[in-house]
Amino acid sequence: MSHPRFDLHIRQQLRTGERHFELNARLQTDCQRVVIHGPSGAGKSLLLKAIAGISTPDAGFIRLDGLSLFDSDSGIRLSPQQRQLGYLFQDYALFPHLNVRQNIGFGLRQGWRNPGRRHASTDVDYWLEAFGLQQQACQLPATLSGGQRQRTALARALVARPRALLLDEPFSAMDPALRSQLRTELSTLLQTLSIPMLLITHDMEDVHHFAQQALCMQGGQLCGSPVATLPDLQASLA
Amino acid sequence: MQVYYGELPDETLLMKTQCLTLSLCTLLLAGHAQAAEITVSAAASLTNAFKDIAHHYEAQYPGSKINFNFAASGALLQQMSKGAPVDVFASADQETMDSAIKQKLVNAADRKDFARNALVVITPTDSKLKLQQLADLQQAGIKHIALGVPASVPVGRYAQRALENAHLWTAVGSKAINTQNVRQSLDYVARGEVEAGFVYQTDAAIMPDKVKIAFSVPLDEKISYPVANTAESSNAVEARRFVNYLLSPASQAILARYGFQKP
């Protein structure tokens, strides 16, 4: 019995002052790489946060590879800590008081104390090498370039072997040259990972690069039938 | 008379400026010191009696005004020696007045004794402790005794001397809670924060519902209150008049009403 990779239907109402927004998103897919694109304010971030557990929908369900993360009918609601997901925030949310090594290794340690500045760890070392960040290992995020910050955030999300990877507009904060370089890097990386990925963006380039399945989102709703499956990424790189 | 249009002649302008300046000065000075306004620094124990006396004084001499400054005699002395503008100084003991004379704040000739007082030990009205003499203060039931700071409060000095004479200072002194003036001692006893306190007989009479006199403290000296007009007084005539008024039958009657004895 195989479960859909992503299976969700959630409803959420937001009121800020006079404005009223309603999210009503339905998604069911077997694809490993899903891109949701749409204009700002469409509700993409809200959807991603609901999947991560950072925000709670009013009603509905969220299932990942058959595992129920949220189900308002049966009262299931896993905390973000329990969902074991990797999340890349739009502005990376790196911990400013910890260096690159400590940031990447943050989720590996459960206690009340942060890992040491030079704390050794095979997992962290692997990702430092994979992303070419060995030189920057002891630097603080404020001294890193945009690309280095993104890689650090990505390594941090991946080091704990998450169930799925959620990316919130990963390239929006960059200039075009850097963007295409990092897109290539990310797609190479994703080929080696077997975990599902959900990426939200307002840039159609991201759709072309990553999507096995692309959906558009507008006004809180995922619209229409999925766009036809695009050529395999490997083929496009060859 | 000629009428000018446009500029006023210099002479008239000068006169107007002079008039304006004079009026302003008068206004400022008028607020500053009326014809018969004096500042009286008096010991805390005289608070109620002196306020009463001032009423009568101002009624008898309309236009006069007494501004009071009540605190422990030692504190008042310090204020004066640092230059506070005081016209009359009334202290609760001779010692502080002696210091004032030594510092040339007061002329020896102007000093007059105007009242006497007695030292008592008081307790809260609901106290069940048996206190009849100084030695009884040693009992375990007495944990705290309110006593003015001897260095600056006369009532504290009197109390310390009485205890020293009875050879009880070391035993009882350790229970002392030092207060800044006699009224603070009275307040602590009235609140029940201390089991006993040294105050003047006149202070005990002010709160008969909250404190009761346990016993009178025998002293080998009389508690005598001196008063004097200060050497640097800006209103010497008025100051002297008030000092003399304190010795008049009217004032003495008021003082007697509050429990003070004749000088």
Place this chain on the structure above:
Amino acid sequence: MTSWLPEPSWSALLLSLKVAGCATLLNLLLGSAVGLFLARARFPGRDLLDTLLTLPMVMPPTVLGYYLLTLLGRRGPLGAWLLDRFGINLIFTWQGAVIAASVVAFPLVFKPARAAFEGVDGQLEQAGRVLGISEAAIFFRITLPLAWRGILAGLLLAFARALGEFGATLMVAGSIPGKTQTLSVAIYEAVQAGQDDNANALVLITSAVCVGVLLLAGRLSPGRLQER
């Protein structure tokens, strides 16, 4: 070393440091907790509560002292209960002085603490959650390290304020040399008694300590992260 300072000065200094130290420690715990609560909680009376808790900062210390005396005195509601239940009387004790100093300096801790906690990017805490870290660990590993400088700056000011506390302390703790006679009270009494030399020495010590504390507070102001 003690030869150049008259005796009452040393015990007053040590007592002042003890009282101010304890009061500041008490405020660290209470102020941080209250600051965190006000930063996170969302309920209708929140700002009103903040204002009420700020009152000790604007009230005259003598007024506070009077309230404390009425509350903690033997016949006061809290004081009578403490005496009855535990045999504790706080008036005329150094612990009473600690309470007076804490109350007076409390707003100086909780307000910067609240601001510091509010200044921590909520997204960072969310990142911590998604990475699987418990709420308590998030507080100690993310929130506190980013907020502690703000809290500390407030704490140092609170220490200086507690050190100089006079009005409320005098009412609640009295002035018992060696037990509750703090520097400020000792100075007051020295002046009253005309002991100028003593007063000068005490004033000098108190000023030096306060200046030192303010300099330290300045160096710890937020925005001085160094590369490690």
